[in-house]
Amino acid sequence: MTKPALILVGPPGSGKSTVGRRVAERLGVGFKDLDDDLRDAHGLEAGELVVELGRERFQELEVEALRALLDTFGGVLALGGGTPTAPGAAELLAGRAVVFLDVDLDNLLRREGLLPLHPWLLPNPRAHLRQLLTERRxxxxxxxxxxxxxxxxxxxxxxxxxxxxxxAAAS
Known part of the structure; x- marks a missing residue:
């Protein structure tokens, strides 16, 4: 049984993919982005899957994908921003090397490409992101x-x- 060397959590735009790829390279292990796996499996970006399937079904898919990876993938795993909030996800993450990449609202709003990937943030990204950070932190x-x-x-x-x-994360 293999387990991820590191799991990164945080809001969309916190740097999970960018940092995760670089950490994986430094550790000499693979990198996976759970949102990319979901896109590859279902043919739509994560934000579009939420709109298409609804939040509840999307979170079920996230937890299924997470469960499958936790015992088979030995690299750095970046979770979707909402994955830790999905029913059952916190229990799956318990006892694993998990690092929260924390970012403030102003920095999130400056990140390029955030809105096209997450259409549910429209029409008011600042209000949606503020609420997201408050609920998920x-x-x-x-x-x-x-x-x-x-x-x-x-x-x-x-x-x-x-x-x-x-x-510290591994202990």
């Missing part, structure tokens, strides 16, 4: 054993902090 904190702030930081600095957090 306690969940991210509860499933993670370490937190790394990404706001206004160079990805290489974030990678270094994530790597430094690994011993």
């Amino acid at each position: 306690p969940v991210y904190e509860s499933v993670a054993s370490a937190t790394v702030v990404t706001s206004g930081r160079d990805p290489s600095d974030v990678v270094a902090d994530v790597l430094n957090a690994l011993p």
Whole structure:
């Protein structure tokens, strides 16, 4: 039984994919983005799947995909922003090396490409993201054993902090 070297959680645009790829490279392991796996399996981006299938069914698919990867994938795994909030996800993440990539609202709004990937943020991205951060931050904190702030930081600095957090996250 293999288990991920690291699981990254955080809101959309927190840097999970960018940082995850770099951490995986530094550790010499593979990288997977759960949203990419869902897109490949179902033919639509995660945001479009939420709209098409509804939040409840989408979260069921996320948990199924997460469960399948937890015992078979030994690399760095970036979860979708809402995955930790899905029923059953927190239990699956318990006892694993999980790092929360924390980002503030102003930095999220500056991230390019966020809105096209997450159409449910429209028409008022600031209000939706503020609500999302308020609702999800306690969940991210509860499933993670370490937190790394990404706001206004160079990805290489974030990678270094994530790597430094690994011993704490793995315990």
